[in-house]
Amino acid sequence: MIKLNNWAQLSVVLLLWACAPQPEKVTTTISGEIINPIGDVITFRLGGDRITDTLDADNKFSTTFDITTPVDIVFGHGGEITYLYLRPGDQLYLTLDPAEFDESLTYSGKGAEINNYKAAMVLLGDSLLSTRDLYKMPEDQFLVALDSVSAIELGYMADFNIDDAAFIAYTRENSKWSDIVTKMRYESAHRSLLDLDSFSVSDTYYDFQLALDVNDTSLLKYPAFRSYVDESIEKEASRGYYARADESEDYSGFYVEAINALIQVPSLKEQLMYEFVSDSYSYFPVEVRDEIVAAWKGLNPDPERVDEIDQMIAEFQKLEPGNPAPDFRYVSIDGDTLTMADFKGKLVYIDVWATWCGPCIAEHPHMEKLQQRFEGQDVAFVAVSTDSSPDPWRKMVNERKLGGIHLYAPGAWQSTIITDYLIQGIPRFILIDREGNIIDANAARPSGDIGDQLEALLKSA
Structure with a gap:
């Protein structure tokens, strides 16, 4: 038997590897x-x-x-x-x-084929019993109806001749987790939709959660499992928030506590904290922003992510009180082109909204009362629509006879008011002083205490 030295052995291995068929790299x-x-x-x-x-x-x-x-x-x-x-x-x-x-x-x-099926499923969901209608049902009827809707959705694959076994198995597993999330939301949704403050589900209702593991990262490939993780954190955070003794405590702190309490896998914890900072930074109270960012950085995130968040924070600092408010140039519903300069000498309360945004619409009655309260005073109420088309904006403003100054921002989510003010969600309210400087780039809503703040600012002028 002839023994090869290490280099000879390596040469033979490399030769065999080179001659063997390699996995084809696909695009x-x-x-x-x-x-x-x-x-x-x-x-x-x-x-x-x-x-x-x-x-x-x-x-x-x-x-x-x-x-x-x-x-x-x-x-x-x-x-x-x-x-x-x-x-x-x-x-x-x-x-x-x-x-x-x-x-x-x-x-x-x-x-x-698979993606046309997924697109059709979105439209099918609109034609089936809506989630809202499901949540209005008594508990026993809700559970039966949920199973029925899921069976219809899964059976729909046959109409698209889906024969990819891996995709079929994937879809079934994802559907299972989607149903779990729907079940988790039932109690609070039923209570809210039917205005039943005392409603509670049966004692055994949540038994389906007993064997579930929020830290099973092998399931993160299923979007609905990730929704389950998010829902679990939100429920834990809400429990702490609504039981708080100090009314001044903000929800963001309880959300961080919920992540720490539920998530044991370091990589998952870092991912969740990164997304929380990236997506919600503008909503953090100023006094806790640094603390939350430091908590995330303590989880050893990738340096590229740290650079990304640091750059984002630097942009937000441009929106701190006293800095010049980013300008805009938009056409009003009356056809006039307006900029920030047109409001100089007045306090400017900006409402960034869209006709498809339910929480935005919910603020309209409060905005009307606010406008009546400050009628004839040096406050400009400016509503900026971020609808993808001006048609629904014009229709809603005219049909509902919405007061104030109404502008349309072309570009929707890429419009300048969204990008310049780093808006991560709507409605967003912005308060500008008489000289065009920022008072609060994330001001209180009309349903909040903004009226008292406006009154104090007018008196101090």
């Missing part, structure tokens, strides 16, 4: 065309990673992904999102019109 692409786009930005989210791409001059794009297993990808444009299922080697082509995002979404190319 996985999502491309497409956006008809009547809102800005030129499209986004993809894979787990905790966010990818941004831009449309070309023909409103088309092509984005390549390096994946080795099937993944769910969140595609976003113009403030709307949809979920895609992408397998290695797929060459997916999508078309959509943001004005009718879900209704216009179609796919072609490799991977189209």
